[in-house]
Amino acid sequence: MFPSLLVLYDSNVFVDEVHEVINALKHSFSVEINNIEEYNISLSAYNSSRDQYDGQKLLNILIDEQKLNFFLYILQNDLFVPNRNFVFGLGSKYYGAIVSFHRLDSIEMKIKESIHETAHIFGLGHCSDFCVMQYSNSLAEALQKPSTLCNACQAQLKENNKNFERNKD
Ligand SMILES: [Zn+2]
Numbered sequence: 289m290f291p292s293l294l295v296l297y298d299s300n301v302f303v304d305e306v307h308e309v310i311n312a313l314k315h316s317f318s319v320e321i322n323n324i325e326e327y328n329i330s331l332s333a334y335n336s337s338r339d340q341y342d343g344q345k346l347l348n349i350l351i352d353e354q355k356l357n358f359f360l361y362i363l364q365n366d367l368f369v370p371n372r373n374f375v376f377g378l379g380s381k382y383y384g385a386i387v388s389f390h391r392l393d394s395i396e397m398k399i400k401e402s403i404h405e406t407a408h409i410f411g412l413g414h415c416s417d418f419c420v421m422q423y424s425n426s427l428a429e430a431l432q433k434p435s436t437l438c439n440a441c442q443a444q445l446k447e448n449n450k451n452f453e454r455n456k457d
């Protein structure tokens with residue numbers, strides 16, 4: 289069992305959708321999600337000339353604040369990283385991840401990208417198979433990938449899970 293995941297959400301995100309995402313995450317990963325908290329976005333990560341939030345800056349702020357908690361932060365604002373016009377989200381292995389609903393219209397897409405970012409937390413990288421861990425450069429690419437992990441990624445996830453167990457002893 290992975291350690292429990294803290295789910296944070298911005299006040300502009302619908303709470304019903306947060307709960308739908310949480311149900312999907314519990315289904316996709318053997319993870320406990322007991323803590324759900326509203327969290328206001330850090331204005332210091334805002335870039336006014338782009339009218340977007342700096343994803344890496346925001347993620348680093350959260351990693352600093354959350355210390356040993358594994359977290360997923362769901363927000364409505366648009367995210368960018370250097371050399372990319374936008375990103376749906378980003379994650380840091382064994383720390384946490386952020387996901388933006390800004391460019392995602394359907395709950396299916398919100399769930400899909402949340403699963404992708406959460407898998408990064410549990411140590412998965414990008415995958416070139418028919419898999420939720422495919423890297424998406426565009427919304428069209430994100431629409432085409434499935435919301436499930438391929439067999440190889442599922443096996444990797446199980447391996448990573450064992451390491452968590454070992455670290456606990
Ligand atoms: Zn990714």
Ligand SMILES: [Zn+2]
Binds near residue numbers: 419439
């Ligand atoms: Zn895969």
